[in-house]
Amino acid sequence: MTHNYDWLDTEFTALEHAGLRRHLRTVMSAPTGTINLDGRDVVLLGSNNYLGLSTHPQVIAAAVEATQTFGTGASGSRLISGNSELYTTLETNLAKVKNTEAALVFSSGYTANTGVIPILAGEGDLILSDALNHASIIDGCRLSRATKKVYRHCDVEHLKGLLSESTAFRRRLIVTDGVFSMDGDIAPLPDIHNLATEYDAMLLVDDAHGFGILGRDGSGTVAHFGLENRDIIQMGTLSKAIGALGGYITGSRTLIELLINKARGLIFTTGLPPATLAAANAALNVMRSSPELRQHLFLHAKHLKLALIDLGYTLLPSETQILPVVLGSPQRATNISEALLAEGVFAPAIRPPAVPPDTSRLRLTVMATHTETEIQHAIDAFATLSQNSVKDLHS
Numbered sequence: 001m002t003h004n005y006d007w008l009d010t011e012f013t014a015l016e017h018a019g020l021r022r023h024l025r026t027v028m029s030a031p032t033g034t035i036n037l038d039g040r041d042v043v044l045l046g047s048n049n050y051l052g053l054s055t056h057p058q059v060i061a062a063a064v065e066a067t068q069t070f071g072t073g074a075s076g077s078r079l080i081s082g083n084s085e086l087y088t089t090l091e092t093n094l095a096k097v098k099n100t101e102a103a104l105v106f107s108s109g110y111t112a113n114t115g116v117i118p119i120l121a122g123e124g125d126l127i128l129s130d131a132l133n134h135a136s137i138i139d140g141c142r143l144s145r146a147t148k149k150v151y152r153h154c155d156v157e158h159l160k161g162l163l164s165e166s167t168a169f170r171r172r173l174i175v176t177d178g179v180f181s182m183d184g185d186i187a188p189l190p191d192i193h194n195l196a197t198e199y200d201a202m203l204l205v206d207d208a209h210g211f212g213i214l215g216r217d218g219s220g221t222v223a224h225f226g227l228e229n230r231d232i233i234q235m236g237t238l239s240k241a242i243g244a245l246g247g248y249i250t251g252s253r254t255l256i257e258l259l260i261n262k263a264r265g266l267i268f269t270t271g272l273p274p275a276t277l278a279a280a281n282a283a284l285n286v287m288r289s290s291p292e293l294r295q296h297l298f299l300h301a302k303h304l305k306l307a308l309i310d311l312g313y314t315l316l317p318s319e320t321q322i323l324p325v326v327l328g329s330p331q332r333a334t335n336i337s338e339a340l341l342a343e344g345v346f347a348p349a350i351r352p353p354a355v356p357p358d359t360s361r362l363r364l365t366v367m368a369t370h371t372e373t374e375i376q377h378a379i380d381a382f383a384t385l386s387q388n389s390v391k392d393l394h395s
């Protein structure tokens, strides 16, 4: 290549020196409690397939049948020829689960957030966003051209202050994760909803990690707080507890119609494959009728969390299946992740920009389908590490 591309080397070297180089690892099996990673069997503590639904027999059967009936691809965007009847079934089911008037499925959670936010807010409007919101929310805010103010993580007083000093804007939108993706804590939605009502602001909740987990039948964080039917726009994904792919928005019929007509993240991308739509729909049904999956999930989370605290690790105060072990520098997080891998446990290191500087961490997630033996194996690996006193583990 010509010297015009020399900067690629410079930039890549800088990344490596900062401990921020990322590697693609190759998974050679289904995302169950133990996976084959680069040819080795390891306990998986880094999957969002929380309920194990991506390998559920009923879900797989639905995907296979849909492929046989409808083929492998959507063949077009939803507004052209890609809107199979599987979408109607799935969206009707989603609206029922969420107890909302309507639902709309996007091709991913990322395109749902970047699609909906620019419809809700534009130039002359204000978006109030939690400091730890997901990157897809941040990108949606950028695309919207609205003014953005970031409030301190879950700080309702700070949010209130920003609302009271910003009455000149045309419209205001508060946006927050329901369950925070890298911290596992739950947003104080009742307080945030009260503020939205008091200050005439819209409220959008990203429930990527609460859906399938919290609330009645796993219907999510909004239901967990008893806030259904309260004028809250919900976003979520079909890619985590549901084990498939796709994002969704739920709300009023008018909101959904407007999105169909205007959301670029819906209009300018191909529809989801039939297998994915059918799998998501089947997984929704399993999710609702299987409270024991959520029970197992929470038992595993509690067991792992208490054991790690006992071993002296510092965990963030998460109440969910996401257990962050904060380690500080990116190098330290990577070293400990590598040491765990050597012990047969895959606990991925999460580094900036996914998390703020100096809060690099292992983001451990448990699955309902982990066995006791697998969880114990993970605990033993962490115990071995602290015994071998991996440098400054407890500093």
Ligand SMILES: *Cc1c(COP(=O)(O)O)cnc(C)c1O
Residues within 6 Å of the ligand: 108, 109, 110, 111, 113, 134, 136, 177, 181, 206, 208, 209, 237, 238, 239, 245, 246, 247
């Ligand atoms: C994963 C995630 C998304 C994006 O969803 P995809 O379906 O993976 O595109 C959005 N928001 C949050 C909070 C997430 O964790």
